[in-house]
Amino acid sequence: MLLHIPNVLTQEQVAQCREILTSSTWVDGNVTSGTQAAKAKNNLQLPEDSEAAIALQKIVLDALSNNALFFTAALPKKIFPPLFNCYTGKFNTFGNHVDNAVRTMRGGGKRVRSDLSFTLFFSDPEEYDGGELVIEDTFGSQVVKLPAGDLVLYPSSSVHRVEPVIRGARIACFTWLESMIRETDRRRLLFDLDMSIMAFRERLGDDEDTVKLTSIYHNLLRTWADT
Ligand SMILES: O=C(O)CCC(=O)C(=O)O
Numbered sequence: 286m287l288l289h290i291p292n293v294l295t296q297e298q299v300a301q302c303r304e305i306l307t308s309s310t311w312v313d314g315n316v317t318s319g320t321q322a323a324k325a326k327n328n329l330q331l332p333e334d335s336e337a338a339i340a341l342q343k344i345v346l347d348a349l350s351n352n353a354l355f356f357t358a359a360l361p362k363k364i365f366p367p368l369f370n371c372y373t374g375k376f377n378t379f380g381n382h383v384d385n386a387v388r389t390m391r392g393g394g395k396r397v398r399s400d401l402s403f404t405l406f407f408s409d410p411e412e413y414d415g416g417e418l419v420i421e422d423t424f425g426s427q428v429v430k431l432p433a434g435d436l437v438l439y440p441s442s443s444v445h446r447v448e449p450v451i452r453g454a455r456i457a458c459f460t461w462l463e464s465m466i467r468e469t470d471r472r473r474l475l476f477d478l479d480m481s482i483m484a485f486r487e488r489l490g491d492d493e494d495t496v497k498l499t500s501i502y503h504n505l506l507r508t509w510a511d512t
Pocket residue numbers: 370379384404418445447457459
């Protein structure tokens with residue numbers, strides 16, 4: 286499942302992040318890729334432990350922790366500290382690749398299994414040409430280019446690429462997360478059930494059946510969740 290989550294960051298937060306991003310020093314993006322991905326990757330990244338990256342990570346993670354749609358879709362257990370990339374000039378593309386299945390956090394050696402990946406856009410579509418994130422889904426290729434502040438969540442198991450940026454610069458935040466629900470189909474069922482319950486609640490209020498359905502949702506989550 287591919288999910289577009291709008292307005293993860295407000296326009297004020299986007300502006301604040303962009304100020305930090307434009308005054309930072311970027312390095313070759315290959316510092317974080319696996320062997321196959323490194324061959325395809327040609328972009329820039331903020332050094333992972335730079336002051337700028339740490340300040341930006343806090344803004345992004347705080348915003349995600351307040352986002353109900355992100356929570357119900359991802360049911361996150363561990364989020365790898367978000368990274369920041371830029372495609373521009375000759376550092377302008379990332380060919381077809383699949384993300385590493387397991388990521389080890391710096392220091393401490395904590396591991397994150399990548400169940401889901403996301404890209405959170407800092408540049409608006411009008412600011413650059415090209416730069417589409419193309420995700421090979423079970424239903425064919427999905428082409429993603431979103432407004433600044435919006436996020437796309439997609440399965441880490443899918444082959445994906447970023448098309449060459451031929452004008453301007455595409456700046457984004459990206460990372461991987463391990464979900465409390467490892468199985469994609471179970472996660473999808475829980476997401477659909479939760480969305481339906483919310484729609485019922487909106488229409489009918491907390492009547493007896495909505496309460497019953499809510500208890501079924503939580504009992505399924507209790508049965509399946511690995512916390
Ligand atoms: O820039 C993006 O949208 C995706 C980046 C990516 O796929 C990666 O770094 O593995």
